[in-house]
Amino acid sequence: MDRRDFTRLAALSILARVLAGAAPSHAAAPVTAETAERHHQEAMLRYAELTGGPKLSIGMLVYPGMFLQDLVGPLSMFEALMNRDIHLLWKNLDPVGNDGSGGPALIPVKPTTTFSQCPTQLDVLFVPGGVPGSFTMMEDSTVLDFLARAAPNARFVTSVCTGSLILGAAGLLDGYRATSHWATRDVLAELGAIPTPGRIVTDRNRITGGGVTAGLDFGLALVAQLRNRSYAEAIQLYLEYDPDPGFNAGSPEKAPPIVTAFLNDMFAGMREAAFATARRARKRASRDF
């Protein structure tokens, strides 16, 4: 019985119980936030065929200058899972800033777990993006050493946005197809990866997402891999992820030429810094190994 059969069987079994009226234990009418929360948790257990599975260990790197949405998109998906530990990983437990706009961090993130406390076997090793933070990380030997040490034991080695440049600098994308923010995708070639367009690019156990908001799509796809498709769909409905951006400018190909020209100009310096940093990181890596 493969995963799809299992999911279908689980779904039918649950549907039968719902139709038979077994599920609505809420007839006892909880009316406070606390009883509602208890009902929520009970339902998750009642649907254990969908929501169950072995304990997951998810490690997410956080760092100064990361972009908060890169982290929070996947985190929202992972937090909706039952039976998981989520670690926000950094050198120490001091809060790290994360304002992508270059100002002081509006919402600093406090790491939960130091590199040395990180479980050896992670189901997911995840690296968010952010400029200029990710460039600094590409040359931070403590961070690169940690990633290089954790990745071989991780089931999935993943990133969103310029997080893939950090993975690449750690030597983890050598010969892998990978993506990044559209403006830095070609920088990956400097790091030994094969730049590949796509909202999510999967090559063996490397899963890399596009820029910032791709983290939502990435997170959902990964949930389907970690558990099952129905659970991913349930989380999509839970978070009402039925996107409708209103405008059609989400990629350089789709955006009006003036908008793409503006951003190409805005990103010109950033791209130069990314290329220069990648070349230095690559040179250092080839010297070290």
Place this chain on the structure above:
Amino acid sequence: MDRRDFTRLAALSILARVLAGAAPSHAAAPVTAETAERHHQEAMLRYAELTGGPKLSIGMLVYPGMFLQDLVGPLSMFEALMNRDIHLLWKNLDPVGNDGSGGPALIPVKPTTTFSQCPTQLDVLFVPGGVPGSFTMMEDSTVLDFLARAAPNARFVTSVCTGSLILGAAGLLDGYRATSHWATRDVLAELGAIPTPGRIVTDRNRITGGGVTAGLDFGLALVAQLRNRSYAEAIQLYLEYDPDPGFNAGSPEKAPPIVTAFLNDMFAGMREAAFATARRARKRASRDF
């Protein structure tokens, strides 16, 4: 000259300069993160016809038990704007937790501004959702009083997800069409609003978004109103907001029946709590006014 004419003119003017080669001041080759950031800021100024506009004052309520993505989606859009102040508003400056899953907060948010420090004239007053936090806020007289006091002077009074229930409890949606998370949309009727399906529902200066991830669409739509359409498109491209969820389960109508049945069961207790809280809030409001 209306706004569309202005935007078109600005776009043409910028395009002309780009084509004339005036823009690439990066020929001086910045290669560090710092010089890249400076180039980025210079580009924003160079494109001032798109990015300029009067200083914006944006107030975002934060509270214990909010859902972090509800806040961070719109925040990512607003932070990309030039010339704006963003206030994270709460009773005091103590960090507030926000784990939607009922556990301890993984990323507490530190407010930046107390209610009493909040500017009188806000361009945007925004309320995120979250369960059970939003239910608690619906009966918190300090929060409701602050919202009722700030809203009449705000250019836009807005929410995402169950944030609209808080606006409703503060008496701010009386007779307004509004939306909420799909599972709590009909609760709005108990608060005097007109429940209206839609990813974003606008009625006069009330703009309410659907569940959680609707905050990204909401934020982008609001940026277009606060500045102009081209700037919104530029931010869409900046954040690579070209969504592709992979599955088609983002609304109860689209999701497979088993998934909708699961979530309806999971949310049953929450809905009862929401209705009961809304009725109590409405009764209290009619007694107070």
